[in-house]
Amino acid sequence: MAAKSSEQAQSSASSILKEVDFAWDEPPPYELHSSGTILASSSALKVDGTLDIDFASSAPEELDKSLPSYPTATAEPAPVPLRPCPLLNIVIQVVGSRGDVQPFIALGTALHRYGHRVRLATHDVFADFVRRAGLGFYPIGGDPEELMSYMVRNPGLLPSLDSLRGGDIPRKRHMIHEMLQGCWDACISPDPVSQGPFIANAIIANPPSFAHVHCGQALGIPVHMMFTMPWTATRAFPHPLANVKAQSVSKSTANYLSYGIVDLMTWQGLGDVINGWRVKDLKLDPVPASMGPDIVSTLEIPYTYCWSPTLVAKPQDWGSNIDVCGFFMREEPVYTPPEDLASFLRAGQVPVYVGFGSIVLEDARKMTEVIMQACKSAQVRVIISRGWSKLGGNDANTNDIFYLGDCPHEWLFRQVSAVVHHGGAGTTACGLYNARPTVIVPFFGDNGAGPMPIPHKNLNSQNLASAIEFCLTPQAQQAARAIADQMHREHGVDTAVQSFHRHLGIPEIACDVLPQYAADWVCRSKRSKGLIKLSHAALKVLVAEKELKISDVTPYRPKEYYTDVKRWDPLTASASSTLGIMTDFTSALGGTLIDPYKEYKKVRTNGNDGGSASLAAAGAVGKGFASMGTGLTRGTLVDMPLALTEGLRNAPKVYGDDVKDHGKVTDWKSGGTVAVKNFGTGFYEAITDIVTKPYAGAKEEGTLGFVKGIGKGSMNMVMKPGSAMFGLLAYPAQGIYESMKDHKKKPVRYKVEAGKLASFERYSLSRPDMSTSQIVATFESI
Template structure:
């Protein structure tokens, strides 16, 4: 009989080639003239990053242009038609404090007529449903997640966790939640069995599934979060400590975000790609795109904090809004008699609690809190939280141990608050003008600690590892000073003028393309289907109700309609030139082949071991190993064929096509390859215009340049024309092979029955069956 520990070390029964048990290489050391960097992973999971440059001016020019203009923090009022009711899934990974702001958002979305499903961890089912929102479980244990995050305050694991076996559990948890997030987009309600297919997705970044689910469904995605996730020169990534040598600090700040993204992708990219291939039946995301996918695709982003505390940086684009904290309506709460008696028995107490944080030693923390309260001379309301502060201790004359209690009511009863610095708790304290001591553990908590301190509403945050009775007592005393109380009141006055959730809903609506989302027959309803117009070859977007009417009247058949995809995401790699494009494609092919070769030798052994571990005999284990070897050989053949016929030629074709951009010339768009037919069309257009322009540009470019800028323009045009004699015919030649091959590859993928498409269609058909044609009130 194997021990529990040895069971944990065996591969899962459904394992393919994902190395669950191998810690990712969380390190980056690069050297170069433009940017040299050294990253060191600290024991607390944060990063020390050292940037240097031998050409700082060139680096500054290489970064996206900085617009030093005054930027409006609030989203502009939408100019589009009114948003129709949508099925909105809100995907949230985190603690109760992470979930609570999105409950406020969900309730606001409901007031606008949307059907809102909050998809998060199973343990929050009652919390979500009691708020009047639909709930869908995505798996994952938030208590285990919080315990992991206390040991690993950054998004990256500490050295202790790398050695202690946390990695496979965390990576498996991510995989479980990815699968749950996809199901939350297309599966019926677990309780009512009401069908559901999402028209839009709102998510926080740690849910990871957002953009990929959006691509599979063809629906818009909107990211909302409580900490900076978008690169800016204004401040570094909150999980980093940045040093800049011979480089502007602002540029180092900007680069820190890319560094964290790369390291995060190192730890989760293979898990995400495994899920994409197996569950979503889509190609894996290329390593060069994965880390910065959200920014590359210009996904709309709403930050839910007060712009009065952290204004919108000037280098954030129009797709980013800061809307204010998400404050829910104060819930109805009747305090227990013993709590009321405690509050009346003396001066206003101080609140101390760490919510969902799972402490390593609740006993030690309790001792620190009690001693600090004595030193500061204050009474205290201590929230037991998930760590059960106080253990079995009973409340005394100066200390009252709280169970679950809404902060909206509670913070009105205290004179200061001490907590971990979650965005929701921080917002609630400041909204009620309560000076705040933040003891951060991980994530955005240090960031909010420094924001509070910079506004004078609390002391410098105290890391939980450094917390003592003395510094906690000093921090509480600081909060009781008139200066801190006045600063907290000033912040509260600003927040009272904001309405974060309503502004967030406006932001969500503003970034939707309403013309793509609405029914052509009845714009007051969302378009869920595409079908041909009666007696016409053109297509139209229709709602469930409109389609049912068309079917009932005999104008169209169910088989004529396909699920509508209002938003498409292009995750193909953009090749900037033939050299780097060709080299990267060749490396990619070699990586795939090497991985397949490795799987051919490693997977048979794994399958043999798993079969024997499951109780199979030697013959069954040998058959399993042989099947795994066959899969490895097939994978190797597929990688070679796809790489040589599609990947490498496409890289050269696109590299030559895009090369004129590097010297300021325009390129012609010949369309998108969707199938074998469009692949041939794009190849023909590229071939014809490539050779024609490659020859004529040597005349037309100098002439146009001279006409515009005289002799200097003539020389520029001559240079462009000379380069185009190589790049455009080069694109034409490689495109003659690449585009048809890509079209054939996509057509072959389309021929295979997609369970994803079947699932989406089945969900929409179920909604169609339940639809009442009388919903079409206005035509």
């Protein structure tokens, strides 16, 4: 089924290219049911918006074995000193509240201190917050207040019934599309204030930004994910947004599977928006349906989680591309409290703090009354942060209650005895770092340390008072101090910078002539005919010395991400290709019948006359027929032969044989090269395998191995020549198709090249680390 979905999604490119006009108002299904002996599952939304997932299995042992194995335990090698990372243009893409943005300001500050140029791309309302920290800012749109309000009403990030009736779906999908485009613009657009050119060399992102991998694929640059909550499948705990139930399925297996279900249902709601944006704005093919939900893990994008390993250790089944580094603590800002706050703190016992930050509550007055009654019952004074919900309204301060506006938590939490909040990572970290016991009132999946969390829907004055009283006990204070002592030994931000550098692949991103600079250009070596990576600094000298002209270089792409469909055997490959062609043709045929009416109605709605509407309808008919022809032509000349070729080529993997990689087909030249290599290798190995396979099998397993070898050799005599023959048509056709696609990408490449040229022209090498003669000599020696 995965292969069919993949082909169906990929072959629908022409449909999406034809009409990128999303069904904004149509709610996605947001439910999933599957049945089978090994695994049966169902997931659906409850009325309150939470996601319930049920798993059942008649063969739980087989199900356990089907999960990826734990990483092999090996002795830790001696640490190898990293080469210094070249200085980069880094975009940090963050979607969320102020609490989501603040940890990345701490990270951005550390990266800037290292020497990188850092641009934080997030919502417009955080512009001053980011710029005050000395970082570059780029607005991506989206309303974080509306986003937080949506998430409170829909704790699983998926829409409740009330949200469906209230029109949240089209607003959310429009907002996501706006933010996707904003994240892309942040990678390639000049600074909004100085108009200085900027082209990203690397991307750091949190998962809800959604644009990360796609921007990285369009630019050919490394991507690194960072987040405050677990978003990578693990057996250790379930997805933070899922309520999991399991019958005859181990808890660890159910935990692991919950991540895939949440990813899949999220993709149900946003996949068409993301793919439409990829096609229209990035000029990339749609992501296949089998890859879309889990694209970050499939492409093995490195992850750094910014929570304290003291609180939650790295799970055993997370690989070496995943790090847990500690909370991102920013340096305490200089702050002088206003006199009314200072007077309140001096006037009595140490207060507790209650605040829900960027959360938008449905009934702020009721929440205020609950807080006031709880604090009265617990006999404590309280500082209430008004936040986005304006807790307290216009109420005045009293001797026991102080309503607070904006105030840095780093200073404030040292003035209170305990903190009550929504469980945001930054607030949790700051409270625990300052040894303050914490009461968590989670709103949509945040988790923290302290007494048992109280979901906001269950919060009342009694249970809140009990939680506050517990926080003031000596054992709670002592436990908080122990955690704080451990956290003070961690350096989360610095560890995260090291993690980012370690996963970059420094040799791939560094200039070959001046390795302390990032490579932005590539040219062909006159001496070795290989490729030479060049920075702006090196190119500036080489152009001045007439060693190179600007026309000799092209923008460098240090990291490629491939989202091609994987075909494992000829039967399923051919079937999925056929299904894809039929789906593409049917979609185009449906468009030919329906789109003319939609175009006619749209034009008439805009106030135009019937003649203009008829012309628009006729144009839609022409597009429909063109789309049918394109789909059939590509399907018969490219998809079908390629699916059969790749299926036959990869078939030996099914019985444990290695398959040679002949390289990627990127244009018509490489298509011909791969076809020749596949033809020669296929026939040669088909002839020799009938002898070498039985011999190798006999040496390894005796008579049984000899018999197995005969079977493998016999199968290869069919599979490999078949792939060789079909490949003579398939790979050149694929190469021509890739060249045509490459032509469509030119608008994106022109933007990138223009940005790099503008950066090059403004670049000033005032104090080169090498003399001009050394730079030239190094270049000529490569």
